[in-house]
Amino acid sequence: MYRKKKCVAMLLAGGQGSRLYALTKQIAKPAVHFGGKYRIIDFTLSNCINSGIDTVGVLTQYQPLELNDYIDNGEPWDLDRQYGGVHILPPYQGVEGGDWYKGTANAIYQNMNFIDRYKPDYVIILSGDHIYKMDYNKMLEYHIEKNADCTIAVLSVPMEEASRFGIMNTNEDGRIYEFEEKPKKPKSNKASMGVYIFKKEALFRYLIEDEADEFSSKDFGKNVIPAMLNGGEKMYAYPFEGYWKDVGTLQSLWEGNMDLLGENPNLDLRDSKWKISYRHYPDHPHYIGKNGSVKNSVIAEGCEIYGTVSNSVLFSGVIVEKGAVIKDSVVMSNTYVGEGASVNYSIIDSSVVIGSNGKVGAKREEGVDLTVLGSGVKVKEGAVIKSGEIIEKDTEMPELDELLMNRLSSILNTTETKQEKHIEREAVE
Amino acid sequence: MNALGIIFSNIRDKQVPEITKNRIMASVPFGGRYRLIDFVLSNMTNSGIIKTGIITRYNYQNMMDHIGTGKAWDLARKRGGIRVLQPYVDEFEEFVPMDNRLETLKGIMSYLDKSEEEYVVLSDCDVICNISYSDVLKQHQKNGADITIVYKKNDKDNHWKDKRISLKVDENNRVTKIKKARTTKKGTPIYIGTMVVGKEFLKNHILIACNKGYKSLHQYWADHTSDMNILGYEFTEYYAYIDSLHTYLNSNLDLLDINVREDLFRKPYRPIYTSVNDSPPTTYGEDAVVENSIIADGCVINGTVKNSIIFRGVKVEKNATISNSVVMQDNIIGPNATLNHIVTDKNVVIGDHRTLCGHETHPFFIDKGSVI
Numbered sequence: 001m002y003r004k005k006k007c008v009a010m011l012l013a014g015g016q017g018s019r020l021y022a023l024t025k026q027i028a029k030p031a032v033h034f035g036g037k038y039r040i041i042d043f044t045l046s047n048c049i050n051s052g053i054d055t056v057g058v059l060t061q062y063q064p065l066e067l068n069d070y071i072d073n074g075e076p077w078d079l080d081r082q083y084g085g086v087h088i089l090p091p092y093q094g095v096e097g098g099d100w101y102k103g104t105a106n107a108i109y110q111n112m113n114f115i116d117r118y119k120p121d122y123v124i125i126l127s128g129d130h131i132y133k134m135d136y137n138k139m140l141e142y143h144i145e146k147n148a149d150c151t152i153a154v155l156s157v158p159m160e161e162a163s164r165f166g167i168m169n170t171n172e173d174g175r176i177y178e179f180e181e182k183p184k185k186p187k188s189n190k191a192s193m194g195v196y197i198f199k200k201e202a203l204f205r206y207l208i209e210d211e212a213d214e215f216s217s218k219d220f221g222k223n224v225i226p227a228m229l230n231g232g233e234k235m236y237a238y239p240f241e242g243y244w245k246d247v248g249t250l251q252s253l254w255e256g257n258m259d260l261l262g263e264n265p266n267l268d269l270r271d272s273k274w275k276i277s278y279r280h281y282p283d284h285p286h287y288i289g290k291n292g293s294v295k296n297s298v299i300a301e302g303c304e305i306y307g308t309v310s311n312s313v314l315f316s317g318v319i320v321e322k323g324a325v326i327k328d329s330v331v332m333s334n335t336y337v338g339e340g341a342s343v344n345y346s347i348i349d350s351s352v353v354i355g356s357n358g359k360v361g362a363k364r365e366e367g368v369d370l371t372v373l374g375s376g377v378k379v380k381e382g383a384v385i386k387s388g389e390i391i392e393k394d395t396e397m398p399e400l401d402e403l404l405m406n407r408l409s410s411i412l413n414t415t416e417t418k419q420e421k422h423i424e425r426e427a428v429e
Numbered sequence: 430m431n432a433l434g435i436i437f438s439n440i441r442d443k444q445v446p447e448i449t450k451n452r453i454m455a456s457v458p459f460g461g462r463y464r465l466i467d468f469v470l471s472n473m474t475n476s477g478i479i480k481t482g483i484i485t486r487y488n489y490q491n492m493m494d495h496i497g498t499g500k501a502w503d504l505a506r507k508r509g510g511i512r513v514l515q516p517y518v519d520e521f522e523e524f525v526p527m528d529n530r531l532e533t534l535k536g537i538m539s540y541l542d543k544s545e546e547e548y549v550v551l552s553d554c555d556v557i558c559n560i561s562y563s564d565v566l567k568q569h570q571k572n573g574a575d576i577t578i579v580y581k582k583n584d585k586d587n588h589w590k591d592k593r594i595s596l597k598v599d600e601n602n603r604v605t606k607i608k609k610a611r612t613t614k615k616g617t618p619i620y621i622g623t624m625v626v627g628k629e630f631l632k633n634h635i636l637i638a639c640n641k642g643y644k645s646l647h648q649y650w651a652d653h654t655s656d657m658n659i660l661g662y663e664f665t666e667y668y669a670y671i672d673s674l675h676t677y678l679n680s681n682l683d684l685l686d687i688n689v690r691e692d693l694f695r696k697p698y699r700p701i702y703t704s705v706n707d708s709p710p711t712t713y714g715e716d717a718v719v720e721n722s723i724i725a726d727g728c729v730i731n732g733t734v735k736n737s738i739i740f741r742g743v744k745v746e747k748n749a750t751i752s753n754s755v756v757m758q759d760n761i762i763g764p765n766a767t768l769n770h771i772v773t774d775k776n777v778v779i780g781d782h783r784t785l786c787g788h789e790t791h792p793f794f795i796d797k798g799s800v801i
Contacts, residue, residue, distance in 0.1 A: 035709075035710070036709070036710035037709065037710050037726075075500070260712070261712070263714060263731075265712070269709035270709055270727075270729075275707045276707065276709070277707045278707065280705040282471075282700035282701060282702045282703070283694075283700070284460065284461070284462075284684075284690065284693075284694035284695075284701070284723075285460070285461035285462055285723045285724055285725035285726065285738075285739075286711070286723070286724055286725075287684075287685070287687075287690065287722070287723050287724075288719045288720065288721070288722055288724065289720075289721060290720055290721045291720075292719065292720070293718075293719075294713045294717060294719055295713060295714075295715055295716075295717060296713060296714060296715045296717075297712075297713045298709075298710045298711065298712050298713070299710060299711050299713065299724070300710040300711075300726065301462075301710070301725070301726055304687075313710075
């Protein structure tokens with residue numbers, strides 16, 4: 001017997017995030033690294049547990065391996081529960097066959113039996129690709145107070161940007177009378193954040209209806225929400241104030257990381273009342289060497305810095321050698337930046353090796369594009385990667401010093417492979 | 430690994446009275462984010478020991494708090510895992526004596542009886558090193574030893590605050606003499622608080638020694654070097670021993686040496702685990718100047734830090750200068766403050782323009798929660 005839950009969260013995490021190019025070649029967008037220690041999905045999962053929602057279904061589809069591994073039993077977010085907790089929900093086969101998730105609405109439709117196990121009154125639909133801190137419980141209270149069938153969280157965006165979003169037009173009391181997807185002439189600046197709370201009963205009714213419609217693209221924004229509006233259901237907009245960022249593009253991902261910098265950062269992760277939890281990998285505190293210099297940056301554990309770092313975010317285990325310079329960049333875990341190398345206005349994924357005197361990207365200024373190196377890319381000593389390039393694999397095998405490679409092997413092999421470590425460990429015995 | 434781990438957590442609690450005022454040696458903070466017991470627990474789990482008993486006597490709440498269920502060391506297990514062995518009263522409502530290791534081990538005889546492992550790794554809680562017990566056990570088995578004692582050769586002449594156990598080891602690695610000494614010469618093998626012994630052998634000899642009235646396990650071994658096969662295992666990598674505030678500061682500062690960090694923290698497949706608290710990464714301001722220092726997560730650095738170890742969640746304000754110091758968790762070092770050769774305990778607040786200075790051989794200590 002499952003205990004009844006008031007509200008169950010369904011987290012859509014199947015997106016490919018194709019606009020992140022090299023960064024999502026091997027992993028789903030929610031698993032993309034963010035902010036020195038986190039992955040994008042940490043924010044949504046932490047919001048859930050901080051809001052008192054302890055039952056979360058994570059719908060996966062695209063490249064789920066690393067995401068599954070990362071979420072595992074949900075222990076880092078206190079979501080390892082006897083009843084409820086986090087559940088990975090991939091597409092499945094049934095008696096009458098099965099299919100991939102055809103759209104966001106179809107993904108939830110296929111998992112109605114999961115929701116029903118907990119007999120919730122409400123269902124909150126979330127997406128795993130936004131960076132924000134939000135108390136869903138306040139939104140739920142609002143939803144209950146309004147006796148709404150559906151409540152959509154909205155954010156006030158600058159009017160000139162409103163045409164990039166799904167815009168809610170509301171009455172004074174917040175009731176939505178119209179929804180416009182990317183309107184050319186927006187009537188309001190209330191942009192949907194992709195956070196919906198439904199009465200379970202209403203959600204199921206419309207999902208079943210939508211599934212029966214063969215012309216529907218099975219999408220919440222395109223089909224379900226308009227259908228509910230047409231059906232005259234009570235739909236309200238819940239105004240959210242605070243930091244919110246869609247990090248779906250390379251540029252916005254870079255900006256999101258930069259929002260952590262400064263004395264009063266736009267995105268503050270130090271609030272002990274709203275901690276963002278993440279999966280830990282054991283690493284020692286970072287070390288800054290005699291000639292190292294770090295200014296206006298965020299540095300995670302395990303880094304060894306002998307060079308110069310400014311306006312950058314460095315993830316765990318990054319090594320910056322003597323004379324190397326990193327500026328305006330995001331450098332992910334266990335990357336090695338050799339002597340005299342420079343990295344400018346770039347996103348460097350995990351386990352990249354930049355040979356000595358390699359040059360990646362160009363100084364950030366008008367007309368200069370972001371440079372991106374995908375996971376595991378090796379840059380030859382002295383090689384130049386021009387600004388704006390997105391490199392997914394080594395274009396030519398670098399001739400790295402053998403000694404250096406030996407030294408790095410232990411680092412490179414230990415990249416996020418907690419599982420592997422265990423296997424190795426048991427094998428040693 | 431076919432061995433059970435036993436850790437003695439209440440030892441040398443008076444060695445560094447400043448730091449152990451509120452805690453036992455096992456939970457003394459070290460290296461920016463660790464507690465001393467993390468090393469032995471990590472070594473055990475990395476060597477494949479899945480069952481570990483921690484012997485406690487008093488004031489162990491802070492250690493229990495740190496260990497929790499043992500999850501961080503992968504020791505939250507249905508089979509095995511961490512077991513805290515507390516003092517208890519017997520059927521006559523009398524405390525079972527646990528004044529020395531012999532009595533303690535006798536007191537946990539039922540735990541030893543119940544476990545199926547053939548060998549026992551006995552370790553103190555303050556052994557700061559990264560060692561593979563599997564290697565020690567392998568040598569123990571290969572040579573058919575009764576006991577294998579892990580030692581490290583003194584790298585210089587030493588005068589210890591309290592007596593330490595030194596060994597005489599012959600060319601076949603056999604321990605021929607065990608004695609306590611305050612002064613030890615360079616090259617003398619010093620026992621580093623770790624030994625491997627067969628479980629049945631240990632059980633038998635605990636009873637014999639207790640019956641004979643021995644008060645010290647080591648004394649009992651010392652008297653039987655000729656009729657037991659006691660072997661040494663030389664450990665050659667980094668090992669730190671803390672017996673004063675001065676050595677505490679120095680062992681921390683040892684970590685500024687890359688070779689020490691390699692030895693302790695960067696061994697492939699042998700990381701040192703500790704309890705985690707979801708700290709964000711550290712933020713450096715525009716005016717930060719950091720040289721040759723270890724900085725843990727969750728700090729905000731706007732001042733100057735040189736040759737120091739900064740623990741989690743420390744805030745260093747503008748124009749503050751910290752050198753040759755250890756600053757523990759959640760300190761706030763105010764603007765224009767200056768610290769040199771200082772060890773601050775947790776939650777200390779140093780006000781604006783304060784200047785605090787110790788000396789290399791006599792660091793100055795600031796109590797937990799002080800506001801200066």
